[in-house]
Amino acid sequence: MTDGLHRYRALEQWLLKGISEGRWPVHGRLPSIRELCARRGLSKATVQHALRRLEARGLVEARPKAGYFVARLPESLSPPSLKARLDAPRPVTISSLLLDIMARNGAFDLRPALATGDAPSGITALNRAIGRALRRQRRSSYQYYDEPAGDPGFREQLALRYARRGWPVTVDELCVTSGCQHALFLALMACCSAGDVVAVETPGFYGVLQLLQQLNLKVIEIPASSGTGMDMDALEQALRRWDIRACVVSPAFATPGGALMPDRARDRLMALAETHNLAIIEDDIYAETGFDQVPDPLKARDVSARVIHCSSFSKVLSRDLRLGWIAGGRWHDRILHLKMVTQLASSRYLQQGVADYMSEGALNAHLRRERIRLREQRDQLLDEIHQWPGALRVTVPVGGLALWLELPEICDTLAAYQDALKANIVITPGPLFSASGDYANGLRLSFAHPWNEHRREALGQLPGLLGLS
Amino acid sequence: MTDGLHRYRALEQWLLKGISEGRWPVHGRLPSIRELCARRGLSKATVQHALRRLEARGLVEARPKAGYFVARLPESLSPPSLKARLDAPRPVTISSLLLDIMARNGAFDLRPALATGDAPSGITALNRAIGRALRRQRRSSYQYYDEPAGDPGFREQLALRYARRGWPVTVDELCVTSGCQHALFLALMACCSAGDVVAVETPGFYGVLQLLQQLNLKVIEIPASSGTGMDMDALEQALRRWDIRACVVSPAFATPGGALMPDRARDRLMALAETHNLAIIEDDIYAETGFDQVPDPLKARDVSARVIHCSSFSKVLSRDLRLGWIAGGRWHDRILHLKMVTQLASSRYLQQGVADYMSEGALNAHLRRERIRLREQRDQLLDEIHQWPGALRVTVPVGGLALWLELPEICDTLAAYQDALKANIVITPGPLFSASGDYANGLRLSFAHPWNEHRREALGQLPGLLGLS
Structure with a gap:
């Protein structure tokens, strides 16, 4: 996308992003052609071509002798709307x-199990570190289970990372799990009983809805903005009306849209939790993808041990490690016990290998590269979407692996899912992200994978499959 | 123990075992001195010395010109007694x-986390196979979750093993788990609801009791013989009196005593399950340790898909793999779903590494060596126990990792546990193996680890710690 032919589109994309993010407000002046040439290293012809295309779409207007101005916020870049309704708590039925769609969507890939392209150097280094840990596994340590909480050296490395994110956690507060979903399961098992009501974001992570169904918990869906996450007014309203036991929340780059909860909302969430004696289950799995910054966890604000922090390396390192962790606050002893009773232990060699990888600085180096790659892939996806016909609303996340697209009301992404599958394309239709069947015209689109020929071709088929015109 | 000095003791041990196993019945004639010399490769002096020692203990008697005869069954080799009481079902409280003792006992080691001695060659080969699978993990497969049921190649290897044990299972009937405890957890979650009654062996595996407590299931403890396992008369009686949903059973070398359920009992169990619509949860984790033979699984007799078969490699290969599996019969779809919802997936590279190890024949080679090692270590332990004072009853298992010792009534192994811990010795007191606080004078003694100097020294302290005299 950024090769010679498409430079003007890259500039167009960059300008649209700036406009949508408010860098240049509506009716504000854009940088001059000369400035744009210098700043973006482009020829005058390329810059003019991009500006004329935007002018043709009515998004910017040329004022003689004054330059180009923002005409209006591009509809295609407006954020998706916030759900207004607040339904009473009820059991989850999926x-x-x-369930079938959920099972296919863990890899965030339009092309199922494509697995092309070489693994990045960070993954080769990771596998080498694990291999070394295996060879180092001397003597008869294979005959001993790891301690239930996990390898202390690995937990120490995790603690060091969290300290840099404003949360001075100790090794004893952390317990290793088989991934984040396992951590969320232990969290809900520990702080809820069958019939309890749990608040979640809508749209939100379907894995939590599955857990609520499994554990016979009731759900109340709290509207979440695609930009700022769970709506605190709506949560407060719900807490006043119903007895809510726990709240599962993803403050950092929540799926599906990549929302980032602002500080003020975080403070308010913690205050509400205090007032209503709420358990907060924090899903932190996307935090380390943050393109510009890794936000502090909610747990850093947790003065009364009521936040259960859950995370894993599946989204930022490898989905095949199955290595997650949990800090259970006041429920930690119960969580440790649950982990032991249901699974005994985790693999020690694996944790030791990953701990080495972390202590050598290899994880940080890998993440630096990943964040650049993800941002580029996001931009390439946005650029593509802007060519699609129809009135679209889309999030422009600054972290995470996906964006959320709101299609025209008439679109039915669930029907499109079936058609897409016949073309060997897996899409993630909106109704997945709610227990209420909402978001028929919503779509999560991931930028986790490189836009190679196969995926670009699949992406090109989507407007047709979705019935956009 | 089998070096020059102790040849007479090895022979003594071998003769006692033959006697206790009924090879030479009470009042029956033992092989002649000449036969014993030839068969065991011993000098006449050694054989005579052993026979005279047994004669001195009153266990054999010499009849002039006729040879040596079995005088009586050695009390120290009598099997422990069968529990007679049948308590009504009730919730489990541990x-x-x-719980603390259970957490310390997974390694079956008198000396906690001693981990001395080099790993056997089979483990080095295993780790190499996993390392190769990691290096082979090409391209972007790290970005994809394994399928919920687990790697098909690994399940294929498992299926091949089971086919040789009389159970022609297909790959689709197997689901990979994080060890056997995880499999048991999924099994109980799938076929029981809170409040249901589950039958277990007593004495039996404490991990199951913990799961019953966690899942709010009621337990009914069915007496189990240390030789032949769960008593079918008692089970039938219980099934007639109470509504029992499931039965957890270890037909092959059950912990704590290593009982092996005879064919007749297996047939009867399956018939009872049919009549009373019982779910059977088979814990097969010790089966492959069988010194002389690996028994067929119960699952091979399962004509109505009511057996849930659970196992793992923790006892026969490595406790650090965390690799188990489950075949859920009629509950398999639900189990697959539970696995996915609570954990998403397992590590693909690990399964592929272990699958290679199996297909190369390395697992079979390792197991052949392990079985010889375990039998020797069992004999060394029995030999030691025979030197202990007091009236002891002990199992002589032909598989598994432990034997069960019944001490004089006055002994309190729970009190001894505390004293032992001060001497840095971990014992496994009898009350662990029951939900009713029984077996205060019971003790599980493991022969999983080599009897090196440290463990021999610990073993030597046990009679004192246990108050034997």
């Missing part, structure tokens, strides 16, 4: 169709 | 002391 159709077998949705 | 004290924090017992």
